[in-house]
Amino acid sequence: MSSEAKVERVEGRGCVLRGDDIDTDRIIPARFLRCVTFDGIGAHAFEDDRLQAKGNHALDDPRFAGASILLVGRNFGCGSSREHAPQALWRFGFQAFVGESFAEIFFGNCVAMGLPCVTLPRAELTRLMDSVDLDPQQRLVLDLASGTITSKLGTQAIAMPDGARRQLLEGAWDATAVLLAGGDAIDATADSLPYVRGFAA
Amino acid sequence: MLSPGIMGRSLLDKVWDLHTVRELPSGQTQLFIGLHLIHEVTSPQAFAALRDAGGAAAGPPGHHAGGAAAGPLGHKAGLRVRRPDRTFATVDHIIPTDSQARPLGDALAEEMLQHLERNCAEHGIAFFGPGSGKQGIVHVIGPELGLTQPGMTIACGDSHTSTHGAFGAVAFGIGTSQVRDVLATQCLAMARPRVRRIDVAGKLSPGVYAKDVILAIIRRLGVKGGIGYAYEYGGPVIDAMTLEERMTVCNMSIEGGARCGYINPDEATFAYLRGREFAPQGEAFERAVQWWRGIASDPDAVYDDRIELDGARLAPTVTFGITPGQSVGVDEPIPSPADVPADERAGIEEALAFMALEPGKPITGTPIDVAFIGSCTNGRISDLREAARVAQLGTVAPGVRTFVVPGSQEVQRQAEAEGLPAVFRAAGFDWREPGCSMCLAMNPDKLRGRELCASTSNRNFKGRQGSPTGRTLLMSPAMVAAAAIRGHVVDVREEL
Structure with missing residues (x-):
């Protein structure tokens, strides 16, 4: 992913993962964090949930195979700050998340990777999930510029905090370059802080 | 003015x-x-x-x-x-x-x-x-x-x-x-979060700890209640806490969904910092205190939201489910899906099925297999002292595996200086080297199979402690020590 890349829309099929408060330990169990790169981590997305579901997990549902938009519930990605969670989901094939709400660190990690997390009110989300469940082959179009998602249901208004939405739309989601451009102002701020100066007289 | x-x-x-x-x-x-x-x-x-x-x-x-x-x-x-x-x-x-x-x-x-x-x-x-x-x-x-x-x-x-x-x-x-x-x-x-002031009024009863305060706050506000917010904790119960207790409260802000949590610095904060290796020394420390005082919220600060809890009414708190918000006072029954709002029902049903706990039954008496005392939530010296105070009242129940894990090498040295490892060992507890240990199972300390763990850590998520089907009940160090001795969840207030 390049920092030049503007993220304006994500198109593709949806995958319906129901349930609230799905935490990052479930998305990627801790034993797969024993690594020094993210390579290969996509294969372990939701591994323990999938083993226990014995094939009945959304990520193993052949109807959703190849989906690029994951539909989730409330407070998705809560818990551990591990970026391994969105890394695993992205490497599994998801390029965007639509849910009722997202835990903040997960959301921030996704923005830093150029992955949109957008929200729908619960009733609207349930309608969309039901529609994708009934017709998993339908094409979803998530359009950040217009703030909409389009499906067989028509067009629904999605929400996303404006700062993050603009980072994606302007291709400024790889924050390192943006922050480096702060240049001397970073040092000026640092030097203005008494504790950075050691509380010198 | x-x-x-x-x-x-x-x-x-x-x-x-x-x-x-x-x-x-x-x-x-x-x-x-x-x-x-x-x-x-x-x-x-x-x-x-x-x-x-x-x-x-x-x-x-x-x-x-x-x-x-x-x-x-x-x-x-x-x-x-x-x-x-x-x-x-x-x-x-x-x-x-x-x-x-x-x-x-x-x-x-x-x-x-x-x-x-x-x-x-x-x-x-x-x-x-x-x-x-x-x-x-x-x-x-x-x-x-x-x-x-x-x-x-x-x-x-x-x-x-x-x-x-x-x-x-x-x-x-x-x-x-x-x-x-x-x-x-x-x-x-970053985007600036809003600020929710959380006042904890009154005074905690004996046997009720900082862990119970934060579990009660998360129970009240929910695991996503803090999204978009910084939590500012205050009020008489927080003011009376040591810095170690305040760390336990702030530690679990994230479990309530908050972006961060903080407590205004006061004399206790300055006293804790004085003389620490990387704290300002000598006259610089006095200048630091002046600056630190000015950083605290103004008395007339305006908040985006305010809530208050009565600390005097809090009981030792135990989670029964698979999120830190799913908890009860130790003297309350395990809730039934019928007791909660409709859109939380599925979550409670999933939690009770995973935990194999029955609605309406007391949480006390739930048999445990493992007791874990440690973590960034409750692995400091004061936590170990409270656990040791309970540990010396008995010996670990047969069949219960135990892990007592100091949060740092400094905590370990202090505990040794106070003779705590000997107290734990005499009671049959396993005293170990410092680290995150069984909080998240990235090291050899893990649950096995369906084991149920009384834990001082911060997360009771499915699979969190290393076994995909392992189960976690979050509680205070004193409660975990008491459960280890009795072999099941008890009300530590009745043991002390």
């Missing part, structure tokens, strides 16, 4: 404004980070990204933080760490708690530790490793070394960074890409 129309400001607003480098085109703030703590799990990919960020991506030409071969260390490409003097490292998640001898028994863990050692050496970052005498859980050592101070912004690639808010710091847990950002720029791009 304030001129009319000028409203008091919260600590969050003051710290935010002081650390603002500039407003970004996205509308977010470029925020200077005063202290960056790193560990072995979330940093290797960030250092690799720095290395890979050669040439074009390395920032404006000629700027001292960017550019190939720009650094004094002579890197052939990539970005260097901008403020190694404000970056500190330790190893905690993967370290075994039976022996810290090298090489570590798990080759993957040893590789992660070696990566951290190499990255710190290459970039001139202080590393508190196993042989340093200062190793420990990152959120335990930051405060005990005096690195964590009021008015700072703090970041760490770990969600429990909120712990440091106990000192009146604004402390964010971040992911690996943001670790890279902080390494390269000592800044984060």
Whole structure:
């Protein structure tokens, strides 16, 4: 992913993962964090949930195979700050998340990777999930510029905090370059802080 | 006197404004980070990204933080760490708690530790490793070394960074890409959170602890109630707490969904910091105290939301489910799905099925297989003292596995000086070396199969403690020690 890349829309099929408060330990169990790169981590997305579901997990549902938009519930990605969670989901094939709400660190990690997390009110989300469940082959179009998602249901208004939405739309989601451009102002701020100066007289 | 129309400001607003480098085109703030703590799990990919960020991506030409071969260390490409003097490292998640001898028994863990050692050496970052005498859980050592101070912004690639808010710091847990950002720029791009003031009134009863306070807050506000908010904790119960207790409260802010949690600095904060290795010394300390006082929220600060809890009504609290918000007072029955709002029903049903607990039954009497005392939530010396006070009343029940894990080598030394390991061992508890241990099972300490663990840690998620089907009941150190002795959940107030 390049920092030049503007993220304006994500198109593709949806995958319906129901349930609230799905935490990052479930998305990627801790034993797969024993690594020094993210390579290969996509294969372990939701591994323990999938083993226990014995094939009945959304990520193993052949109807959703190849989906690029994951539909989730409330407070998705809560818990551990591990970026391994969105890394695993992205490497599994998801390029965007639509849910009722997202835990903040997960959301921030996704923005830093150029992955949109957008929200729908619960009733609207349930309608969309039901529609994708009934017709998993339908094409979803998530359009950040217009703030909409389009499906067989028509067009629904999605929400996303404006700062993050603009980072994606302007291709400024790889924050390192943006922050480096702060240049001397970073040092000026640092030097203005008494504790950075050691509380010198 | 304030001129009319000028409203008091919260600590969050003051710290935010002081650390603002500039407003970004996205509308977010470029925020200077005063202290960056790193560990072995979330940093290797960030250092690799720095290395890979050669040439074009390395920032404006000629700027001292960017550019190939720009650094004094002579890197052939990539970005260097901008403020190694404000970056500190330790190893905690993967370290075994039976022996810290090298090489570590798990080759993957040893590789992660070696990566951290190499990255710190290459970039001139202080590393508190196993042989340093200062190793420990990152959120335990930051405060005990005096690195964590009021008015700072703090970041760490770990969600429990909120712990440091106990000192009146604004402390964010971040992911690996943001670790890279902080390494390269000592800044984060962030949106300012709203502030919710949470007052805990009254006085806690004996046997009720800081852990019970934060579990009760999360039960009341929910695990997503804090999204978009910083939590400011205050009121008589918080004011009366030691800094270690305040750390327990702030630690679990993230479990309530808050971006961070903090407590205004006061005399107890200053007394804790005086004389610590990295705290200001001598006259500089007195100047620091003056500045720290000014950082606290103004008495007339305006908040986006306020709630109050009555501390006197709190009981020892125990989770029964698979989120930290699913808890009951130890004297209450396990709730039924019928008792909760319709859109929470499925969550309760899923929780009870996973936990194999019956609605309507008391939580007391639930048999346990494992007892874990430790973690960044409850692995400090005062936690071990409270657990030991209970431990000396009996011996561990047959068949219960136990782990008592000091949060740091300093906590370990202090406990040894007080004779706590002997108390635990005499009662049949397993006293171990410092680390994250069974909180998250990235090391050999794990649940097996369907084991049920009484745990002082912070998360009862499915599979959190290392067995995909393992079960966790969160509670205070005294409650865990009592459960270990009785072999089932008990009300510690009846044991003391």
